[in-house]
Amino acid sequence: MSEFFKAELKDRFLEYALERSDYFEIQTLYDEFLRPNYSLQFVEKLVREILDYDPNLMDVMSGNGMEMFMLASTPSTQDFLDEGGFMDMYVKEEEKWDVFLDQLSSTRKLTKDEKKLIKKSNPVLKREKTLLIMLISAITISFLFTLASIFKETLLEPDYVPADEFERKIQQLQEQYIQENQRLQSELNQAERALDSLTK
Template sequence: MSEFFKAELKDRFLEYALDRSDYFQIQTLYDEFLRPNYSLEYVQKLVQEILAYDTSLLDVMGGNGLDVFMVASTPSTQDFLCDEGGFMNLYVKEEEKWDTFLDQLSGTPKLTKEEKKQLKRNTSDLKREKLMLVGLIVAVAVSFLFTLISIFKETLLEPEYVPADEFERKMNQLEEQYILENQRLKLELKEAQRVLDSLDRE
C-alpha cells in the first residue's frame, strides 16, 4: 500500500472516531474501510502508527488480549484534522520538501513559460535551418555527380569519330567546363560550411 493511501486511511480513521461520541472496537474500522482486501492486523498497524505519531490523537482501551482494542476521539483529534490538515497534509508537505530538495540538488533552475516557448521556437528555427543546409549540400553533391557522369559519358562511353583538331577543341571545352563547374561547387560548399559553422556557434 502506498504512503499516500496509508495517510488517507489514517485520516479516515480519525474522522470516523470524531463522528462518534463513544468508544468503538478497531474491528469496526476494519469492517468500515478495509474488509475484505486487507486484514484486521493491518488496521491495528495503522492505528499504532497514528499513536506513534501522537498518543493524544486517540483515546485507547486495551482488552481481549490486545493493547489497542477500543478507541475514541479526543480534543486533539479535531485539532489535528482541522488545524493541521491531518496525515494527508503531512504527506503533501513531505513530498514538497523532497521536490524542493531534488530541485536544489539538480542545480538547474526551472524555466518560465515564456522561456520554454522561446526555447521551443529557437529549436524549431534551428532544425529548419539545418534541414535547409543539408538539402543544399545534397543538391550540390548531386549536381557534382551529374557533371562527372556527363563528362565521362561524353568522353568515354559515346566516342565520336572527329578530326584531331575538333577533338582537341572539344577536350579543351570540356576541361574548361569541368574547371568552372568545380569552382562553382567549391564556392557553394564553402558557403554551406559557413552557414553550418554559424549555426553551431548559436
C-alpha cells in the first residue's frame, strides 16, 4: 500500500470519528473502509501510527482482550483535519523531495573535455596514479612469491617427519598463508580505494 493511500485512510478514520458522537469499535473502521482486502491488524497499525504522531488525535479505550477496542474523536481531531491532516503532510513532504531532486539535477556536471583538461593540468595526480599502479604491482608480486614459497615448502621439498609433526607444520603453513593473504587483501583494498578516489 502506498504512503499516499495510507495518509488518505488515516484522514478518513479521523473524519469518521468526528462524525460519530460516541465511542465506536475499531472493528467498525475495518468494516467501513478495509474489508475484505485488508486485515483488522492493518487497521490497528494505522490507528497506532496516528497515535504515534499525536496521542491526542484519538481517544482510545482497551477492552474485550484488545489493546485498542473503542475509539472516539477529541477536540484536537477537528483542528488537525482543518490544518490539512495527514494528506497535507504527505503532499508537503513530496514537494520537499521534488525541490531537493530539482536542486540535485540542476547541478552542472563536468563535460568530458573539462575532465580531460583537469587531468592534464594536474601532474601530481599522474605521479600519484603511477605510484599506486606500482604499489598494486608490488603487492601482486609479493602475493605470488608467498604462494610459490608455500607450494615449494609443502610439495617440492618435503621433510621426512612424523605424521603429527607434519600435520602441525601444515596447519602452521595454512595459518601463515591466511594471515599473509589477509594482509595482502587489505593492502590491495586500500590501494584500490585510493585509485578510485583519484580516477573520480
